[in-house]
Amino acid sequence: MFRVTDQAIDLQKMVDYVIDPEAGAIATFIGTTRNNNEGRQVLALDYEAYPEMAEKELARIGTDAAKNWPICRMAILHRLGPVQIGEASVVIAVSSVHRDAAFAASRFAIEEIKKTVPIWKKEVYEGGEVWIGTQTGQRLPDR
Amino acid sequence: MKVRVKFFAILRERAGTAEVVKEIADGSSVADLWRELQKDYGKLDVPGIRMLYAVNQNYVGVDQALKDQDEVVFIPPVSGG
Numbered sequence: 001m002f003r004v005t006d007q008a009i010d011l012q013k014m015v016d017y018v019i020d021p022e023a024g025a026i027a028t029f030i031g032t033t034r035n036n037n038e039g040r041q042v043l044a045l046d047y048e049a050y051p052e053m054a055e056k057e058l059a060r061i062g063t064d065a066a067k068n069w070p071i072c073r074m075a076i077l078h079r080l081g082p083v084q085i086g087e088a089s090v091v092i093a094v095s096s097v098h099r100d101a102a103f104a105a106s107r108f109a110i111e112e113i114k115k116t117v118p119i120w121k122k123e124v125y126e127g128g129e130v131w132i133g134t135q136t137g138q139r140l141p142d143r
Numbered sequence: 144m145k146v147r148v149k150f151f152a153i154l155r156e157r158a159g160t161a162e163v164v165k166e167i168a169d170g171s172s173v174a175d176l177w178r179e180l181q182k183d184y185g186k187l188d189v190p191g192i193r194m195l196y197a198v199n200q201n202y203v204g205v206d207q208a209l210k211d212q213d214e215v216v217f218i219p220p221v222s223g224g
Binding site: 078090116 | 149151152153155197200202216218219220221222223224
């Protein structure tokens, strides 16, 4: 399951999705929205996506993870729209026979999300707002 | 030929629209389209920005030749997670 959503993410549903009788481990990664960035107080966050391509890229990450590690099941759900401070903006769940693969695949997934998935975060500060990444540039994908 | 251009995030704000159908010369590339769009939307060029390019939801190079009815998206630096 590789999706974007404008609803709050239900962590238990993500875990349930990757339960597999062959798995001995489930790793979850939760990205949360924080109230500060580079010394500035963040009041609110808003995520926007190119949804069709974002879901396609998330699925590509799942395919690549399955090539690189012996994982059983994987699910990634990324939140869109306004997200309150402290809420989950992204959840990755992955199951595997042994724990190493689940840890490695979840780490891989979050790093790839930050590089290639067309999702953008706007931070709102006192007296201004900024699309994150626009000032710093970005790495081009290896593909 | 006509292509459909979608704008997101900072480019959507700069263009003042989320989507436009643009008539361009046959054989135009992604780079050619970007030059044409800048004539229509004066604020579209963000100084120092490094964009990626997608045609029909796949990443492509800036020299990619476009076809009629392609969906083209100029992708500003992503910041999901």
